[in-house]
Amino acid sequence: MESYFEKQVDTLYEQAITLIQMVSMMKMNRAGEKAEVDVPLEFKQDFFSLIDKVSSSLMEEQDCFYGYFLFQMEREIRFDISTPTAVNFKGARYVIYFNPLIFLSLNRNQMKDSIKHEIMHIVSLHLLRAKGLKSTYSKIALNIAMDMVVNQYLKYLPPYATTLEWVNLKYELKLRPYEPFEYYVEKVQIALDLLEEDEEGDLIDQPQQESIQTEYDVARTHDLWEECDSLDEQTIHTFTKRFVEQADKGPLPIHLGNMIAALKKEKGELPWDLYLKRLMGTIESHTKKTTTRRNRRQPDRLDLRGTLRGHKAEIAIALDISGSISDEQFKQAMKEVLHIVKNYNHAITVIECDDEIRRTYQVKSIKDIEERPSTRGATKFTPVFEYANKKHIDLLIYFTDGKGEQKLQIRPRGYKILWILSEKAATLSLQESYGAIKRLNKVETKDEFIEMRDVRSDGYSMNNQAPIW
Structure with a gap:
């Protein structure tokens, strides 16, 4: 045959x-x-x-x-x-x-x-x-x-x-x-x-x-x-x-x-993490000049330098630390932050905010993530947007339960916005979101030990799994 x-x-x-x-x-x-x-x-x-x-x-x-x-x-x-x-x-x-x-x-x-x-x-x-x-x-x-x-x-x-x-x-x-x-x-x-x-x-x-x-x-x-x-x-x-x-x-x-x-x-x-991966593909990536390659548009001009993609974008991750966010919800949000830090080579700033910004810090690796502060007030979104407008960021990711003002006191300028609501959140309180709204997966209560599925979330691809022949 x-x-x-x-x-x-x-x-x-x-x-x-x-x-x-x-x-x-x-x-x-x-x-x-x-x-x-x-x-x-x-x-x-x-x-x-x-x-x-x-x-x-x-x-x-x-x-x-x-x-x-x-x-x-x-x-x-x-x-x-x-x-x-x-x-x-x-x-x-x-x-x-x-x-x-x-x-x-x-x-x-x-x-x-x-x-x-x-x-x-x-x-x-x-x-x-x-x-x-x-x-x-x-x-x-x-x-x-x-x-x-x-x-x-x-x-x-x-x-x-x-x-x-x-x-x-x-x-x-x-x-x-x-x-x-x-x-x-x-x-x-x-x-x-x-x-x-x-x-x-x-x-x-x-x-x-x-x-x-x-x-x-x-x-x-x-x-x-x-x-x-x-x-x-x-x-x-x-x-x-x-x-x-x-x-x-x-x-x-x-x-x-x-x-x-x-x-x-x-x-x-699309699930929020896959949507985020696509969104990151649309944000501006900075470039730098180099003498190791010719200018693409005018390759015969040896006096013009070429460019390299820097793949660096300014990303702000806002964490709602108000009293309405439970410890379990906060832990889940932090796991997603770790996921972002691990898979993307961008400049990342974490903003912790309730009714005002309590702390901001840069994140370059997982060990840079700090413990949740004990101070917890009401929820206001405006302080984060005031900060973002001044810092000229490319993308703002806001983890929250959605309970805040109905209208921002300042209009976002020049960056993309992704709202990620906690699993139990009904909706975002803002009348105008200025960006996409996604939702975290359901939070499961479990013993305090780490499993691979807790630190990986690859959307549809499931590519972290070796084949079994």
Whole structure:
């Protein structure tokens, strides 16, 4: 049976080469025109017959989820993608694309893992999460980070696959395994920016992509995401859950089960920590001049210095320490502060306030967090905003139970605001919030000991969990 499968692969690959040779001849005869690949119907039928065999193999495995998920997806052939497979969302369905020239060079196990790779991107909501970080990070940094995340759970990767080991070696990093996508993209971007020569290339100035791609290109692994239908996040959540529910028909690997459980738990509104990660991707990142790289806009001007992304933003974290905040709520807020300190390389100032600001201090590491003061008064939000306006911050995160004034005495100026209400809070008392309002997860009373789930909160990705084969 396997020999027949391999023979079918070889036959299809030869036919694909013949197609490309015909297109190349047309291109030579029509100089200046972009020759498209007209895929014959017979080739499509034979190729997707092969995909059906791969899909059947996935359904027969212990983690049959991938096979049933693939069964719901539309399938198309595109020779202009630089990966074996790619996905996007079109016409109320997820679509998976295959480049026969690259896909048919894989063995059967690699074919299955290439499909699993794309489905894990979908379940991890990478299509949405990457979109929120495009303004801060380069395309290649985002591609590397996302592919590194899902590839850690796959066993049969082609030699060119983007892996944690490859990234650590190439960029001289010491990235930890099973971390969230947002952790990796920041570290990779800093490494790219510190290179003397621009490894990532200026993708904006690259020529139009050719209609035929024969090799893997990490810079273009997710180009098709740009072609997704323009839908709101809640709609994407709804469709993704529907696909997941239809595919959930058997036992799951632990990491995939946790991703799905987190996805099902949400009601279309992003959890506060994932929303914060996206928000941080939109705040201004400071830059610094450097002589180690040329100016991007005018590379021939040697007198102009280039710039490096500093990835430093001024963030203020306000903690409501009034009498209406319980010790348990305060502890939960402090855990979230520790999470922020651990995962983001920004300048962070903690502001402790009830009816006035009691204390402010800088935080660079977990050990900088100070004990809660004993002084507790009523709640006023205005003092914090007066402080923030004077300090020219980029982002204010306010942990509170929501009980304060109905109207601020001063209007916030020039920074983004995220309100994070305690679990028992009914609503924010302000008539105008000037920012997004999210809510902490439920506080559970427990004995005083530390568990991993107490210090990690990675949203949908669940990437801190090692796979169990």
